[in-house]
Amino acid sequence: MELNDSPAREFDSYSTNEAILERLQLLDYEKEFVKLKDSFKPISRHYFVKSTNSGEQFFLFTNLAVWLMKKCGEQGLEYPQEFDDPNSTISKILAVLKAEDIPVDYSISAIKKGSGAGCLHILNELSSLAVRKNNLGFSRFEVVESDPNDENGDADENDVADPAEITAEQFDEDENESVVDEDVGEATQFDAAFDEGALLSINPNSEKPLDYLVANDAQVPQFRAEVERATPQLKITVRADAKDWRSHIEQMNKQLQAIKTNFNQAKPFLIETQKEITESTQRIEARERHINQQLSSLLGQYRTIQDRIAEKSEQYREASGGITMRTEQLQNLGEEVDQLKLQIEEQGAKNNDAAPLIRIKQAIQKLENQIVALSIQSSVLEQALFSRRIRSMNISNFSVDF
Incomplete structure (x- = not known):
C-alpha cells in the first residue's frame, strides 16, 4: 500500500x-x-x-x-x-x-x-x-548539570520531587485508604500533627513509601488547613464549550427526571384515554358494518347506474369527436369563403375605380400637346429650309447673269 x-x-x-x-x-x-x-x-x-x-x-x-x-x-x-x-x-x-x-x-x-x-x-x-x-519556536529542554559541591541541595530537591511522583502513581491504589468526609468534617487515619520534615524524609526506594501517610497521626484541623492551602494551586480552569455534550449532562438528567415524573402522573389519564378510544373505535366499526348491510342493495344499484353513465359518457365522447372534426372542416370552408369574398371585393373595387381612366386621358392629352408642338417645330424647320433654298437659287441665278 x-x-x-x-x-x-x-x-x-x-x-x-x-x-x-x-x-x-x-x-x-x-x-x-x-x-x-x-x-x-x-x-x-x-x-x-x-x-x-x-x-x-x-x-x-x-x-x-x-x-x-x-x-x-x-x-x-x-x-x-x-x-x-x-x-x-x-x-x-x-x-x-x-x-x-x-x-x-x-x-x-x-x-x-x-x-x-x-x-x-x-x-x-x-x-x-x-x-x-517573529523568531518564535519551541526549544528543547536543557539538562542542568549538577554541581558536585552542592550535594545537599540536590538531595533535598530529589527528596521533594520523588515522593510527589510516587504519590501520584499510587494515588489510585491508596485512594480508599485515606478518606476525608467533608459533610461530617472528620478524617480517617489522620490523627497526628502534620510533619513536613518527616514527609520529605520518606525513602522513595522503600517497598511502601506511603506507609507514613497512611499511619500518619496528623490532627484534622491542621491537615484540613494544609489541604485548603494547597487546593487553589491544584485547580484547573477548563473553558466551557456550549457545543460540548458534557456541559449539558446535568440539564439532560433534569429533563429526563421531569419527563419521568410527568409521565407517571399522566400515565393513568393516557390509559383511560386509550380505553375510550378503543371503545369508540369498536362502536364505529360496528356501526359501519350495520350501515353497509343496510345499504348493500342501494350500493349495487349505484354501481349499475355508474356503469351506464360510463357507457353514455363514452358514446358522447365518440359523438363529440365527430362533431369536433366537422366543426374544424366548417371553419376551414368558412375561411376559404372569406378569402374569395375579399378577392372579389378587391377586383370590383379595381373595376369601379376611375383613376386609371383619368390617368390614361391625361397621358393622351400630353401626347396630343407634344404632337402639336412637334408639328409646329417641323413646320418652322421646313420654312427655314425652304427660305434657305430660295436664297441659294437667287444667288446662283445672279451669278449666271453676271
Whole structure:
C-alpha cells in the first residue's frame, strides 16, 4: 500500500489543525486577535477540519489569515467584513501567498467552504511563516548539570520531587485508604500533627513509601488547613464549550427526571384515554358494518347506474369527436369563403375605380400637346429650309447673269 492510500491519511487534517492551534497560541492570538472584534472567538482543536457553519468558519478563516499576514509584515491589508465578496477576499490572500512563494493547489470554491484541506493548508503555511518571521519556536529542554559541591541541595530537591511522583502513581491504589468526609468534617487515619520534615524524609526506594501517610497521626484541623492551602494551586480552569455534550449532562438528567415524573402522573389519564378510544373505535366499526348491510342493495344499484353513465359518457365522447372534426372542416370552408369574398371585393373595387381612366386621358392629352408642338417645330424647320433654298437659287441665278 502506498503512503497516500493509507487509512491514516484522513486523520492528517486533525493533526494539522492541532499544529495550527499551537502556533496561534505561540503567537498569542487570544489576546491580539480574539479581542479585535466581538465576533471573533477562540477556535477549537479541530475547528477547520469539517464544515459545521460555513459562513462563520469562512469569516473567521479569512480574518485569521489576514491577521497572520499582518504578522508576516503585510501591514497594508484590511480585515474583511462579513458581507464582502468572498472571491475578491480569497484572491487577495492567494496573491500574498504567491508573493511568498507558497504553493496553493486548491480551487476558490474549495476555500470558500471555510473548512477542509484547502483552508488548513493556507493557515498552516501562514502560521509557520509568521512563527519564523517573529523568531518564535519551541526549544528543547536543557539538562542542568549538577554541581558536585552542592550535594545537599540536590538531595533535598530529589527528596521533594520523588515522593510527589510516587504519590501520584499510587494515588489510585491508596485512594480508599485515606478518606476525608467533608459533610461530617472528620478524617480517617489522620490523627497526628502534620510533619513536613518527616514527609520529605520518606525513602522513595522503600517497598511502601506511603506507609507514613497512611499511619500518619496528623490532627484534622491542621491537615484540613494544609489541604485548603494547597487546593487553589491544584485547580484547573477548563473553558466551557456550549457545543460540548458534557456541559449539558446535568440539564439532560433534569429533563429526563421531569419527563419521568410527568409521565407517571399522566400515565393513568393516557390509559383511560386509550380505553375510550378503543371503545369508540369498536362502536364505529360496528356501526359501519350495520350501515353497509343496510345499504348493500342501494350500493349495487349505484354501481349499475355508474356503469351506464360510463357507457353514455363514452358514446358522447365518440359523438363529440365527430362533431369536433366537422366543426374544424366548417371553419376551414368558412375561411376559404372569406378569402374569395375579399378577392372579389378587391377586383370590383379595381373595376369601379376611375383613376386609371383619368390617368390614361391625361397621358393622351400630353401626347396630343407634344404632337402639336412637334408639328409646329417641323413646320418652322421646313420654312427655314425652304427660305434657305430660295436664297441659294437667287444667288446662283445672279451669278449666271453676271
